[in-house]
Amino acid sequence: MSNALDRAQLEEANAEFYAAFEEGDLDRMAALWADGPYAPGVSCVHPGWSMLRGREEVLRSWALIMANTSYIQFVLTDVRTDVYGDQAVVTCNENILTAGDDSETGFLAGGSVVSTNVFVRSGGEWRLLLHHGSPILNGAEEE
Numbered sequence: 264m265s266n267a268l269d270r271a272q273l274e275e276a277n278a279e280f281y282a283a284f285e286e287g288d289l290d291r292m293a294a295l296w297a298d299g300p301y302a303p304g305v306s307c308v309h310p311g312w313s314m315l316r317g318r319e320e321v322l323r324s325w326a327l328i329m330a331n332t333s334y335i336q337f338v339l340t341d342v343r344t345d346v347y348g349d350q351a352v353v354t355c356n357e358n359i360l361t362a363g364d365d366s367e368t369g370f371l372a373g374g375s376v377v378s379t380n381v382f383v384r385s386g387g388e389w390r391l392l393l394h395h396g397s398p399i400l401n402g403a404e405e406e
Contacts, residue, residue, distance in 0.1 A: 269346045276389035277344075277353045277380055281337045287329040293322055297383055297390040308395040310376050334362035334371075349384040357396065375399040 276295065283291035297305055302318040309328070315321050342355040357376040381393035 266346060269351070270344050273344050273346060273351050273353065273382060273389050274342070276382060276391075277342070277355075280380065280391060280394070281339065281357075284325075284329070285335055285337060287332065289322070289326050289329055292325050292329075295391050296321060297385055297392045299385065301383060301385065301390070301392055304392060306393045306395075308397075310396045310398045332361065334360075336360045351382045351384075351389065353380040353382070354378065355380075356399070 279291065280295050283295060296318055298318055303316070305316070305318040305321050307315045307321040307324060309315075309324065312324075315324050336359070338358040338360075340356045340358060342353065345352045355378050357378050359374050359376060361372050361374075375398070376396040377399055378397075379393070379395045380391060382389040383392045384390075
């Protein structure tokens with residue numbers, strides 16, 4: 264498989280991760296995460312959370328987050344992909360827009376998270392093994 268094709272499929276899988284979250288579609292989200300022999304090593308760190316390990320625990324966290332998120336939109340910037348055979352890493356900045364609890368006021372809040380997504384190729388598809396998001400504090404991004 265060519266490196267360009269690997270990268271294109273990887274970028275598509277990464278985009279699907281954020282689309283599934285935006286749509287609140289747990290079935291789509293579950294289809295993205297590695298399973299089988301990888302299931303025990305599936306890991307996730309949501310911003311401000313402790314490490315979650317194991318596919319079931321990670322998917323429970325997404326179900327909880329999605330059930331309590333009325334609106335979320337991601338604009339990804341500084342997306343970088345690295346493919347290493349059947350493993351790959353995608354890093355990016357998640358620029359997030361979310362709706363507040365009071366939908367009548369239309370309150371929107373924003374924030375930024377730096378994210379690392381580690382994928383494994385399983386059954387010919389890129390599947391998430393690790394998602395780690397860390398909030399970017401004001402001014403912390405300056406070099």
